[in-house]
Amino acid sequence: MNPVTRPVVGLCVFILFAGLVARLPCSMTFAEDKPSEKTKPAFFEAHCLRCHGNDLQEGNFRLDTASSDPESPSFGTVWARAYERINSGEMPPKEESQPNPSERFAAMEWISHGLQAWDAVQNAKREQVSFKRLTREEYVNTLQDLIGYTYHPGDPGGLPEDPSWHGIERLGTILSLTPSHIERAITAAESALQQVMPLSEPPQKWSYEWTAPGIISWSDYQRRLARDPNTPKHRLLIGPANNWKHYVGGLNQIQVPYAGQFRIRIQASGLRPVGGSVPHVVLYDATIDRTLVEEDIDAPEDQPKTIEKLVWLPKGPHDLVLRNELPGPSPYEPHQRGGAVDLFLSLKQGRSPFLEKVTDDAATPYVPLLILDRFTIESVIDPWPPAAQKEILFEGDQSESHAQAIVSRFARRAFRRPATDSEIRRFTNIVLQSQKTGLSFERSVREAILAILCSHEFLFLVEGSSTEHAPQDLNAVPARDALNDYELASRLSYFLWSTMPDEVLLQAAEQGALQQAGGLSSQVDRMLADPRSRRFATDFSRQWLRLKEVGKFPPDKKLYPDFDAGLQRSMVAESQEFFAHVFRENRSLRELIDSDWTMLNNRLASHYGVAGVADFSLKPVQLPIGVHRGGVMTQASILLLTSDGFRHRPVHRGKWISEVIYGVVPPAPPPNAGNIPTPMPDEPKTTLRAKLESHRANPSCAACHAKIDPLGLAFDNYDAIGRWRTNEDSSLGTGDAPAIDASGMLPDGRTFIGPNDFKQCVMRDIDRIALAWTEVLATYALRRGLTFSDMRAVERIVEQSRDDDYRVQSLVKRLIESELFRQR
């Protein structure tokens, strides 16, 4: 059949990792569900083998000898080819008898299920020694903990973003390393060492100050002040959503003299209009594309408040923008949102035409007004010399043996295990060689430290051991399966902290305590109580929920004028903080499906229609009846990332739920699958659902879509930016916006009437969901795909956790205590 003329519903949009894979929700677990000869559909025998079998091998391709076991290395190459030809409609050829759609779908489902498993097995491969590169976030955290150096890899010249696999960013097989990584690692390490091991005089204290000077320019003001000490002090009035830069004196080209930590202080008053929101100050650095400060300012005109923030800035000129970002829906006239920056004395004094636009006669603002007095940046100079310098050089003379001691001590922390004699010799040698070129002892030590920071032992997590056997014997030596103490310590700390083991953990590894009963669990308890465990909550949730995809389709400005960057940041933060809260309080996985609370700030609260949240910082809020939130599936971040900026996308929402919640990747749509037409201006408005259903009348599409679409249609009550609605409007078409029907039937026959009801259906699948979630957790912890036997171990963990209702921390602990975690 010609794929173009076939009316197919596809809505296939660029999804990264649109998978080949298909473990559709079908009440079977991964392990029982392993594709095999026995489960292979009769399709292949009936439609393929005559030309691709024993007698004939058309196109030099045969299926009769192809392994049906996804753990066989050849499974992927052979079946991927078959999948592609069947999916594209190319096979069986037009002149042959054609399978019916459900046969075809069953065959594709079987293959794609096998391919997902095969792919995971490929990613689980353990070489004699495996090298798993640190992600850039881990690299940054590790540098911070190792030598106390902070920086932002996203700044220009930083490190490239890492690729991910089903959302997980830390798979050893996926993370590649290029010359550019090495170059940037050297540069980063050099500037880090210059800062933490300066071997020089303390840097000059540096500061930059802007104060509202009054008239025209700073120098002018100085002159006036010299003449008259009582020259009135002016303030800068900043209306909503205004950029303030180089107004007087300038926030342009601020020359930061060296890279490092700086303290930013903003002194301002913030006035809110009656019933309106608080001014929201955003300080944005255009040079490095980073928001430095973001906070609400609620302070009376005569009692300004000072906000303070520590930031890391690279050396060089910086262009800053200070903005009063208008939160929430905008009831204000355009002139009240733009152009309103002015110097003035007081709202009560000298009613200029400008002031009359933004306040009434009683000086009550019409719009949120920010009144800025002072803005400063100053260098933060830690005790001198920096702690790292003392720590690295410690007490000793300038002898070779001390150099050796320095190297051995530092390498132990950097390599997360004791350095070998030959390593110590090699890096000590750098000290000696550098001294010969005329560098001082300390400076030569710095060279050795630099080398350590660029070595593979530092940049990679290394697991396994090389053998000293002659090369020809190597194949006979099986890869070591159990992690040693140090590998275990690293796995643990990168899992829970996204950084290197601390001294306590390293010592526990040294003493073999991690292998003893209670030794591991006492470390885990300590680590979970440590603030660094917050990194697990935010990193894991970002990856599991695919939050990086938020913002891929920016909402259309005309359709969604209230949407802005601050709201988007709040959405992502809600999902991360929500998970963090569940994790911290060791609540049940069920809360991720549905909950009677969520994390809100004032922006999100007004987005969701929840009253009484005043503050920009996120806090747990009990959800009132009827706001239709709770759990992750109805968080705005998720509803946004499954929309296309114009409208919601039910098929994508279904796909997201299938993949992220159930761990099942639906088969990819056939090439040129077709479209859902956009409404015509002269036709009555219809819902997307109605259109999808008319397209699904075609049996060849229905087979697949029947399993995906209901999962997404359940959320039709939420628009493209996640707002609740009861009618689905569209910009084109005639008549009233049709009412939404979010009911549906799951593939297993259960029915639901809307999103809340759907969540209860999902809740009844909690066992399966716990399994899928724990699979992601294990992939994240082990930094590799899982095999079928790994999945049996995951099943056991899930089973043990059923009785205490799948508490998140408990699942994490059980994974750590499992055999799986101790194995490579």
Added chain:
Amino acid sequence: MAMKSWQLERRYFLRGAGVAMALPMLNAMRPVCGRDASSLPRRAVFVYIPNGVNVETWRMPRAGIEYELSVPLRPLERHRQNITPFSGLHHPNALNQQHVCADSWLTAAPLTNGSGSEKYRNLVSVDQLMAEKTADSTRFPSLELSIAGGVGQPYNTSTLAYSRDGAPLPAEDNPRTVFDRLFGVNSNGIEEQRAILLRRRSVLDAVMESAGDVRRKLGGEDSAKLDEYLNSVRDVEKRLERLDQWLDKPKPAVDGSRFQRNVSREQAGDFYRTFYDLILLALRTDMTRVVTYASGTEGNALAIPEINIKQTRHELSHHNEVADVKATLTRSDTFLVEQFAYFLDQLHSIREEESTLLDQTMILFGSGMSYGHSHGNANLPIVFAGGKGLGIRHGQHVDYNLPKIGAYDSLAYGDFVNLCFRPQDPNARLSNLLLTMLQKMEVETESFVDSTGPIAEIVS
């Protein structure tokens, strides 16, 4: 090299950034003795546009010399003698692979769509093979530019360039950073710089020895990741060595003091032209001879507010066959071609001995996708330009569909769209064009991945 102080022979107006800058003529950098065209530098530039095009308005009914440019391609009319539009080209390995487009545009690699790992093993890209050839002559072997920095994700790459290990080479997306890297003057003295380079090299020697030890112990065992590390370190060493060699040669004096650091992406035209200007500068000053530029990626391409296009190309490409949206996509296509025509203008305006920069530079412009709406990646929109001084012949529209179908008019629309999924001519391979370019860059090879041979129609 003749060491005379740079004559500011010409004010060069860097339009995209709104900056005037003084540039030496390239000639000033050459030895005084004359050269013929064959000894002039050979260069190649690759410009990617994402998400395919509106194939309906892009297509041209006639092939050969008498062809007429379609509406979106019409801005190239003045370069008719410097371009060859192609129809019907494809990468066999990318067919039906949905999101495999930019990733294998210059590598022709078999990348199975859907997941990463072992299956995502890319091959070396043509530009890097070329760079190996030109590396000894220039300060930078190649330049990787993109709208999005870094490497992106598998199946949504930010870079077009892949190393010998198939590892993506991170691209630069900040014009200022690129400018500084090319023309920035190091405040340290030459001796100080040399000492730093030396120290870096000794550091790399040490870490390479250490990794080499481990590698030896592993013997024949596969260790892709350690090899990646070793090759990367070796590569950086080579770069440092090259930097050392270039240390005594002054960089061309390009005054960047007024170079705009943050060209707004809201002004799409300015943004594209700034990158084209940077490429021009880099080629003109012979800082490099090989450039890849992902002017957009499948997931990251600019809206064009100045002509009232609010949607990104990704959004437009999923047009649902809605006439309005398709018309806007055509406008977006036209706009990108206009920017490209500007680049050709600039290359053409610069003389190099008896030739022009355009004649000494081959440019591949196009996409790894054709019908973006449902991810068709056959019948790719490709325009090949420049390089006449390298033995390239232009002036016709090479169409591999027409000999098979007769005329586009004879096809129902659905069957026409189907050309974007099923190649009519299985030998119409993009690799053949890449191979032709490789050979013109004097890379000695008879094949590139799945090529069947160079394209005779464009060889003079």
